[in-house]
Amino acid sequence: MDSRRMAGAVAGGLVAGLGITALLMAGERKTGEPSEIVTLERKTAEKLGIDTPAADALPSSREQAVTQGGHLLLSAAAGAVYAATVDEEASVVGSGLVFGAAFYAAMHWITGPLLGVKPPEWQADAKTIGMHSVNHAVFGLVTALGAKLATRR
Template sequence: MNRRRVTGAVAGALLAGLGLSALMMAGEKKTGKPSELADLERRAADRLGRDTPPADRLPDVGEQTLTQGGHLLLSAIAGASYAAATDEEAAIISSGILFGLAFYGLAHWLAGPLLGVKEPEWRSGGRTIAMHAVNHIAFGLATAAGAAIASTSGSPRS
């Protein structure tokens, strides 16, 4: 496996993960309500028998660090997974979209509900499903672009 490509995929995934984390944290400040990611972290902590803050309280610095750190760790793992699952000839757009949708399906439609930390995605409204799909497509495209840019000396393939 090409180390530069793996590094690029992880970097692209981390960049996208940071962007999505920033959007969620900005949403918390705007609405005064914890983000979906904070809710997910709290449900996971509760399932592990850990004390959690009241559902309507915004995360403090420690909780935000744990929540966003976990999100970025998952982003890095996903980036490495992209590099392992695709070859160097993979087109950025098609592989990025497919990867983003596959990751979305795995996280929101399977793993989250099966682990009991997220309501099944099919119970969400159409706007929520569309927003999650678009966010994960953007994540997949950033991951694919990072891999392509790092592994080629010329311009990336589209």
Template sequence: MNGRRMAGGLVAGLCITAMMMAGEKKSGTPSELTDLERVGARRLGVRSVPSSDLPDVTEQAVVQGSHLLLSAAAGAVYALTVDEDAGVVPSGIVFGLGFYVAMHWITGPLLELKKPEWQADAATIGTHTIVHLVFGVATAAGAKAAANA
């Protein structure tokens, strides 16, 4: 495994994290990541702020730091499982969809952090699918660029 390929997940995670933080600021409502963190905190018996409040600096560091760690782990999985000669778009699409299924359809509901994705409306499923496709292709592109650097 080329260790530099794992940078793809981190770069993609940084981009998506920045987009989510900007969305929170623009909309004035917490992101889905913040909601997930708060559900998890309540399940662990940790004090949590009201659901409608934007995260403060400490909470934002926990939420976004956790997201970046997950993205880095995803980048490592990509680097370990995908051949270096694989095409960026096809491997990115498969990876992004696989990650989406693993997180939103299986892990989140199993951990009771979110309602099952099959109970979401079409717009939510569509948004999640697109975001994870972009993440997958960005991970593949980042991994390819890092490996060729």
């Protein structure tokens, strides 16, 4: 496995994850409500028997650091999965879009509902599904681009 490609994919995943994190935190400021990722973190904490703030409370800086730090770790891990599973010769656009869609399906359609930390995605409204689809498509594209750029000679 090419270590530069792995590093590039992880970096791409982190860049995309940071962008999504910024959007989520900006949404919290705009609406005065916790973001979807904070809600997921709280539901996970509750399942583990950890006390959580009120559902409508904005996250403290500590909670935000834990939540967004976990989100970025997941983004980096997804970048590593991309590098390990996608052929080096694959196109950035094709592989990025397929990877982003697969990651979206894995997290929102399967894992979250199976763990009981989010309602099944098929119960979400079209706007939410569209937003999640676009976010994960961009995530996949940026991850693929990072991998490709890291291997340019």
